[in-house]
Amino acid sequence: MDILPQGPVARVLAMGGFVGVAGALVLTLWQVGGLEKAPPPAPVPPGTEVRNELFALTVTGPRAVVADDDFETRVQVSGELTSLSKEPVRVSDLNSVFAPKLAPGDAALTTSSLRIRFDRSPERFVTYLQPEVTERVTLSWAAPEGAAAAEAEEVLLAVTGAAYEPGFTDQRLSWWTDNEVLQVVGLPIEQG
């Protein structure tokens, strides 16, 4: 019944051989770049739907707008958003799922500054997305101080996967990014 050889020396040799082969394979994989992180997908123009565990979003664009909104400059992106959860989702739970950047220069926008307004009632301050209700929305993030926003030509909006998991310090379940970029939408900026 035994597959492995019986003698202790033979066993050590077999083990050594296995480790050697496995090591050589990993080394080869590393040499040809197989252990590198996958590059983020190339930016696509607005109009393609992206779907993760939490929502379906079609960035409609066609442009991002940098405009004053409630005493601060915000970068605004239009889209069509549907929550896929059967429970209401707090808007702040979406923070980490978006990674917006300004290009050129790669200045990242603060993810926690995300705000969502429904286009049908822009004066209401949305705190929850209702289950499976599709809304035309404006997503916005605070623009960084200084010239970065004024000189930027493009917004690169990365949308990542989402997972319902316990937090690190607060162990209660909540939605978090799974750090896998599903889509990057590139939108030219219009200064509003």
Add this chain to the structure above:
Amino acid sequence: MTRDFRRRVGVFALSVVLLVLIGLAHQTYPTRNELTAPISHRGDAGAPVDARRFAIEVDRVELARAVNDPESSPDSAEAGPGLVWVVVWATVTATEEPLRIGNPVLLETADGYSFAGDTTMDSPLNGFSVVQEPGLGRYGAFAFEVPRERLSDLSLRVTASGDLDTRLSAQAVVDLGLDAARLEEMLDTAADSVEIAPPEYR
């Protein structure tokens, strides 16, 4: 087939069974959310539901195409396409200490969907400035914007606590007693607009 072989197969099978059992036992381990979930008390509309730290009595339910809260905005809020406002009128009374109703207040449907009560208006009972003081019932509304096709066997889930932390707080789940037929009828006679007045003492 030696005896030794049969014994090994037996040990292997037993190990697999034990591993599966360990996996199953692990599945039943409560999550942090379940361990600290609010403590629920169930009841029906039309009678007080005692959730120990507070009591709630649902008085009536209205459907409307728009709601209007003069305290927060002169304009009324129209329901979005395919949506309708469900306004639940109720009296909430704290028992021992001042409480706030925590968000989200939920309107739950028979098919497992739940909708969050509106937080953009000041006057609903879940407004941040509304404090429930012991022995002083407050009569007011909760407002929900819900897709028409989801209206069936609605129930209301309200959580209240002394601070923002709702872990292990008191919760009431009130069956609103509205079946699909009754809701259909209410949809046909839905009001154009319902005014959400600030809560009053009852």
Add this chain to the structure above:
Amino acid sequence: MPPTDPRPFRYRVTPPPQAPPPRPEPPEAPEPRPAVPRRAPWWRRRHLPSALALLVLLPLGVGVPWWLEREDLLAEGVMAPEAVPVPGTTGSLSGSEWEFRGMVLGETGGFGEPLPDGVELVDAVFLVTPGDASASELLLASCEFLAVDGRGRTWTQTSAYAGRVMPEEVGSTSFGCAGPDAEAIAPGSEQGLVATFLVPEDAVDSLRFEVRADTSDDPEAPRPAAVSFRADSA
């Protein structure tokens, strides 16, 4: 490298069957016991010392962490301090002298809506004198009022009648205790304060008023304390 030992190597060695060991001879009649008994005393045999140690250590093991946690929560102000009842109408709290001057009922001053049925408007009137500068800072930073009835129900101050016109010299109690101009009360000077509550009518007869204030300016451990005055004491 061939094994030098011609026998095949096996991890599991089954010993060759052996004849069972010979049964021991049946013991002979016991010898007469020695004069001194060799048995340990009963409390030793019953493990009494271990049981006693457990009896002491187990409550300590549970009680000490509980007590430490409680002290922390009280120091941070997360857990409400227990109010010390004041004999008569005066008491001291975190360096200030407090005097309860009495309670006024239903004085809406014609402001706003009339009181709803079964609801009473209660004003509790106090005089406070901070002993020194730090006491007056603690008052400004932290003082708070509660009404408590005989059943233990508690009420916080209401803002429902905040628009009433009060006498000019009455201090402010909305964010800490301050003078009429919302500035810290000068050390050694007497300041009148009014705390306002809405309570059900059936609570009025058994009301007590609690005043809470921090006793330390350490933001991590403000160590709030509280005193309570009987409403019918003045």
